[in-house]
Amino acid sequence: MARATTTPTLSDETWSTRLWADIEPVYDAILDHPFLTGLTDGTLDADVFAEYVAQDVHYLRDYARALAVVGAKAPTPAITSMFARHAAEVFDVELALHAALLPDLGLDPAAVGAVEVSPTTRAYTSYLLATTYGGTFADGLAAVLPCYWIYARVGAALLERGSPDRRFQSWIDSYGGDEFAATVAEVLHVTDEVGPTLTPSDEEVARAHFVTTARYEWMFFDAAYRRESWPV
Secondary structure, eight states, X not given: OOOOSSOOOOOTTSHHHHHHHHHHXXXXXXXXXXXXXXXXXXXSOHHHXXXXXXXXXXXXXHHHHHHHHHHHTOXXXXXXXXXXXXXXXXXXXXXXXXXXXHHHTTOOTTTGGGSOOOHHHHHHHHHHHHHHHHSOHHHHHHHHXXXXXXXXXXXXXXXXXXXXXHHHHHHHHHTTXXXXXXXXXXXXXXXXXXXXXXXXXHHHHHHHHHHHHHHHHHHHHHHHHTTOOOOO
């Protein structure tokens, strides 16, 4: 998927706006993380970035599966089709970006699957798959939404800053594409249709999933920055 230069404007009355208010501090912490500031000022260790990209390959394979499951539980054929298309775009567009970046980072695209999945990547993807398989459509939607939305916001912010490192700039450009603005808008539209239909207790559960995966987004950047590995 290409990424957005802008974020859709939302009414104060929408469910998505209320959801975003829950994670505003998390998003601020993501923007301030040295992984992202290192991308834009060019100081990020290339080996750290390579670790992030390798883990992202693992993550996106399971994220695409999670999107497919959310689509299978969708209340209308149109929403099922939308999520099926998004799942396909993960492989067609984002993994193609990795194939272009990995050689520049000294990694063989054919061998990156052999890179061990980090504890945070395993925890995040396991949570996504457990929630989408075991929960309701609203639960799954809330769980997959932060990856869409946070990357759209991050892409817009980093595009304004730019990077002196061509590899980092290539990554930023891919997450700043205009096409993803429409993708995010599609998902937010569905979110705002679903929110008002939920009971208070169901809405509370879905919001908790949204906050949890937003926190995992921060942890994913942080794990790559720390070169996280299994302790035993």
